[in-house]
Amino acid sequence: MDDKIGHRIYSCFQCRTPLSRHDDIVSKSFQSTKGRAFLFSHVMNTKTGPQEDRQLITGLHLVADVNCADCGVSLGWKYEKAYEESQKYKEGKVVLEKIKIVEEKGYQVFS
Template sequence: MAELLGPRLYSCYNCRNHVSYHDDVISKAFQGRNGRAFLFSHAMNIVVGPKENRQLMTGLHTVADISCKDCREVLGWKYERAFEESQKYKEGKFILEKSKIIKENW
């Protein structure tokens, strides 16, 4: 039986830079620009772009695109502000698109 060398991670599909831990997944039931997406409590090795208001499926939010720190591939976005009370739990959280990340140490 193979032993894991470290924690289960998600990495940028383009350059394999580590961007989040599996333990930081809050939900796998989100929709991104290109299909399914995961909501994470934390992300690492990313660059947060400028904030902008966007009308998403769940209402108006202030978001900032997030990119891989190494290759600059856009991986998803960070929720900066939710205008509807029922969506406030997303503030400060990160969306990573499933098509833009790969599993490591699984």
């Protein structure tokens, strides 16, 4: 176990519930209708809505909206299925909109 203090995490902008670790970022070059977004390999303290097919910039995907489990605010979406082979790496990952999360430092993280 790493016992260093100073890990960076991302939290809900509204209620500050922890959502993910900086180390779980897969890509910072995603776009949402509200601007930049980050693709995360793992998130916590979220609830997903019903799955639906959605036409996105990179093609048709089966996605589910993601909300904060504490305050319920919309944060982004989860890729449940990618129909194009080149997009399969997104399956199971979550996009959080940059304007909906805040970066916080100094957290003790237990694995």
